[in-house]
Amino acid sequence: MPVRIGRHLRCTLVRTREADHPLRALWRRYDAYRGRFVAAVAMSTLNKVADVVPELLIGAAVDVVVRGDNSFVGEVLGVDSRFAQLGWLAVINVVVWVVESLSQYVADVLWRGLAQGVEHDLRVEAYDHVQHLDLGWHETRPAGSTLATLNDDVNQLERFLDVGAPAILQTTLNVLLVGGVFAAASGQLLVLAFLPIPLIVVGSLVFQRRLEPLYARVRTAVADLSGTLSANLSGIATIKAFTAEDRERDRVSAVSQAYREANTAAIRSSAAFVPLVRMAILGGFTCTLLLGGWATLRGELEVGLYSVLVFMTQRLLWPLTDVAEVLDLYQRGRASASRILGLLEIPVTVPAGTATLARPVRGRIELRDVRAGYGDGPDVLHGLDLVVPAGETHAIVGATGSGKSSLLRLVLRFDDPRSGQVLFDGEDVRSLDWDSLRGSMGYVAQDVFMFAGSIADNIAYGRPGATREQVRAAAEAAAALDFIEALPDGLDTWVGERGVTLSGGQRQRLALARALLRDPAVLVLDEATSAVDNETEAAIQRSLKQATARCSAIVVAHRLSTVRHAHRIWVLDAGRIVESGTHDELVARDGAYAALWRVQTGEPVGR
Numbered sequence: 282m283p284v285r286i287g288r289h290l291r292c293t294l295v296r297t298r299e300a301d302h303p304l305r306a307l308w309r310r311y312d313a314y315r316g317r318f319v320a321a322v323a324m325s326t327l328n329k330v331a332d333v334v335p336e337l338l339i340g341a342a343v344d345v346v347v348r349g350d351n352s353f354v355g356e357v358l359g360v361d362s363r364f365a366q367l368g369w370l371a372v373i374n375v376v377v378w379v380v381e382s383l384s385q386y387v388a389d390v391l392w393r394g395l396a397q398g399v400e401h402d403l404r405v406e407a408y409d410h411v412q413h414l415d416l417g418w419h420e421t422r423p424a425g426s427t428l429a430t431l432n433d434d435v436n437q438l439e440r441f442l443d444v445g446a447p448a449i450l451q452t453t454l455n456v457l458l459v460g461g462v463f464a465a466a467s468g469q470l471l472v473l474a475f476l477p478i479p480l481i482v483v484g485s486l487v488f489q490r491r492l493e494p495l496y497a498r499v500r501t502a503v504a505d506l507s508g509t510l511s512a513n514l515s516g517i518a519t520i521k522a523f524t525a526e527d528r529e530r531d532r533v534s535a536v537s538q539a540y541r542e543a544n545t546a547a548i549r550s551s552a553a554f555v556p557l558v559r560m561a562i563l564g565g566f567t568c569t570l571l572l573g574g575w576a577t578l579r580g581e582l583e584v585g586l587y588s589v590l591v592f593m594t595q596r597l598l599w600p601l602t603d604v605a606e607v608l609d610l611y612q613r614g615r616a617s618a619s620r621i622l623g624l625l626e627i628p629v630t631v632p633a634g635t636a637t638l639a640r641p642v643r644g645r646i647e648l649r650d651v652r653a654g655y656g657d658g659p660d661v662l663h664g665l666d667l668v669v670p671a672g673e674t675h676a677i678v679g680a681t682g683s684g685k686s687s688l689l690r691l692v693l694r695f696d697d698p699r700s701g702q703v704l705f706d707g708e709d710v711r712s713l714d715w716d717s718l719r720g721s722m723g724y725v726a727q728d729v730f731m732f733a734g735s736i737a738d739n740i741a742y743g744r745p746g747a748t749r750e751q752v753r754a755a756a757e758a759a760a761a762l763d764f765i766e767a768l769p770d771g772l773d774t775w776v777g778e779r780g781v782t783l784s785g786g787q788r789q790r791l792a793l794a795r796a797l798l799r800d801p802a803v804l805v806l807d808e809a810t811s812a813v814d815n816e817t818e819a820a821i822q823r824s825l826k827q828a829t830a831r832c833s834a835i836v837v838a839h840r841l842s843t844v845r846h847a848h849r850i851w852v853l854d855a856g857r858i859v860e861s862g863t864h865d866e867l868v869a870r871d872g873a874y875a876a877l878w879r880v881q882t883g884e885p886v887g888r
C-alpha cells in the first residue's frame with residue numbers, strides 16, 4: 282500500500298460539504314446533549330407562555346374596570362365584586378411572575394450549560410483530532426490558524442448556542458402565542474398584525490444568503506490574523522535581529538485590516554436588515570392601532586381586548602428587531618461550525634495499527650527498499666535498505682539535506698514511506714499500536730522542546746510515574762545533573778514554555794535525560810549533542826555508552842567524532858546509502874566518509 286509522507290494541506294476541507302448543514306451535522310454529532318436541549322426548549326416555552334400572560338391580565342383588568350359585573354373575569358371566576366376580581370387578577374399575576382422568573386432562571390442555566398458543554402466537548406475533540414493528524418499536516422499549516430479554529434471558532438459557536446438559539450426559539454414562540462391570541466380575538470387583525478412577518482422571513486432568507494460568504498470570509502481572516510500573530514511571536518528574536526519590526530507591523534496591520542474589512546462588510550449587510558424590519562413592524566403596529574381602535578369605537582371589539590391587542594402587537598413585533606442580530610449570530614455560528622467540522626473531517630493519514638509487540642521489545646529496526654517524500658514533492662529517500670540489529674548503535678551521517686532526519690521520521694512513524702517497509706522487531710510499523718512503537722522509543726529531536734514546568738517534570742515527561750531517584754539517574758546519565766544542581770531550585774527549577782531560561786546545550790541534555798528515563802528499546806537521537814561543548818559531549822558519550830549497552834540506538838550526527846564508535850555507520854548522499862561499515866572500515870575505504878572525516882579532523886586517512 283503506497284502511502285505518502287506528510288503534507289496534507291486540506292484547507293479546502295475546512296469548508297464542509299455544502300449539502301450538509303454544519304449545525305445539523307453538529308446536532309447529529311452531539312446526540313448526548315439532545316435531552317438537555319429538549320429540557321431547555323421546554324423551559325423556554327414555559328417561560329414564554331408565562332411571559333405573555335401578564336398582558337392578558339392587563340386586558341382582563343381593563344375589562345373589569347370598563348364592564349364591571351359582566352366582565353370576562355367575573356364570569357369565569359364567578360365573583361361579582363370588582364375589587365375581588367382585581368384582587369384575583371393580582372394573585373394570578375404574582376403566581377405567573379414567579380413561574381416566569383423561575384423558568385427564566387432554569388432556561389438560562391440549561392442553555393448556558395448546553396452551550397458550554399458543547400463548546401468544551403467540541404474543543405477537546407477537535408484538539409485531540411488535531412494532535413493525531415500527521416506531522417506533515419502541522420508543518421504545512423500555520424499553527425495560529427489551527428489555534429483560531431480551536432479557540433475563536435469554538436467560542437463563536439458557544440455564543441450562538443448560548444444567545445442565538447434561545448432567541449430564535451423565543452421569537453418563534455412569541456409569534457405562535459401572540460398569533461393564537463389574535464386569532465381568538467379577530468381574524469382581520471390577525472392578518473394585519475402578522476402582515477410584516479412574511480416580509481421579515483423572506484428578508485431574513487435573502488440576507489442569510491448574502492451574509493453566508495461574508496462570514497466565511499470573516500472566519501478566514503481571523504485565521505490569517507491569528508496565524509500571522511502567532512508566527513511573529515515565535516520568531517520575535519529574528520524580527521529583532523533583522524530590525525524587521527516596522528515591516529512586521531505593516532504586515533500585521535494589513536492582515537488586521539483585511540479582518541476589519543471582512544467584518545465591516547458583514548456588519549454593514551446584517552445591520553441593513555434592522556431598518557427593514559422596523560418599517561415592517563411600524564406597518565403592523567399602525568394597522569392594529571388604527572383598525573383595532575376604529576373597531577372598538579364601533580363597538581365591534583371590547584376595550585379590554587383592544588388594549589391586549591395593542592400590547593400584543595408590541596410584544597409580537599418589537600422582538601423581531603432582534604432577528605437581524607440573531608441572524609448575525611447564526612451566520613457566525615454556522616461559519617465557525619463549518620470550520621471546526623472541516624478540521625474534524627481531515628483524515629488521520631498515519632493511523633495507529635492494532636498489533637502489539639512481544640515483550641521484552643528487542644529493538645531491531647529494518648528498512649526495506651524504502652522510498653519516501655513529502656506531499657506531492659519528489660522522493661527524498663530512494664529505495665533505502667538498512668538494518669539495525671537489536672542492541673547495536675548505528676549512525677546515519679551525510680551532508681545536510683541528504684535525508685537523515687527524514688529517515689528517522691520513518692522509524693518513529695511520523696510519516697509513512699511511499700513504498701517499501703519499515704520493520705520494528707520484524708513487524709511493519711504500520712501495523713503496530715503507538716504504545717508498542719513509540720512507547721518503546723526514546724527520541725531526542727534537533728529542536729528540543731521544553732514544556733512549562735519544572736526540570737523534573739520535563740525529564741519525567743515520557744514516564745510520568747518516575748521516582749525522583751530515577752529522574753536524577755537519567756539526568757546523571759545525560760551529564761545534566763551538575764548544571765541542574767547548580768541551579769537555585771535544582772530539579773524543581775521552572776523552565777519556560779520553550780525552556781528559554783536554559784542554554785541550547787542544557788536543553789539538549791534534558792531532552793536526552795527525558796529519552797533515557799523511558800528506558801527505551803530504541804534510542805533515536807537527531808543531532809542530540811550538537812549544541813554541547815567537546816568536554817560535555819565526551820561526558821555524554823561515556824554515559825550513552827552505558828545506556829546504549831541495553832538498547833539499540835540510531836544516531837544522526839554531523840560531528841563524526843560522536844559516532845566514531847558506532848557498530849555501523851551508514852553514509853547517506855542525496856537520499857541514497859552510498860557506504861556503510863565501521864569507522865575504521867570506512868576510513869580505510871577512502872570514500873565519502875573518509876573525505877568527511879578528513880575535513881572534520883584533518884587526520885590523514887588510515888590512521
Ligand SMILES: Nc1ncnc2c1ncn2[C@@H]1O[C@H](COP(=O)(O)OP(=O)(O)OP(=O)(O)O)[C@@H](O)[C@H]1O
Pocket residue numbers: 287417420655658661679680681682683684685686687688
Ligand atoms: N517537512 C518537510 N517538507 C518537505 N520537504 C522536507 C521536509 N523536511 C525535509 N524536507 C526535504 O527533504 C530533504 C531531506 O531533508 P532532511 O531534513 O531529511 O535532511 P537531513 O540530512 O536531516 O538534513 P540536516 O542535516 O540539515 O538536518 C531535503 O531536501 C528537505 O528539503
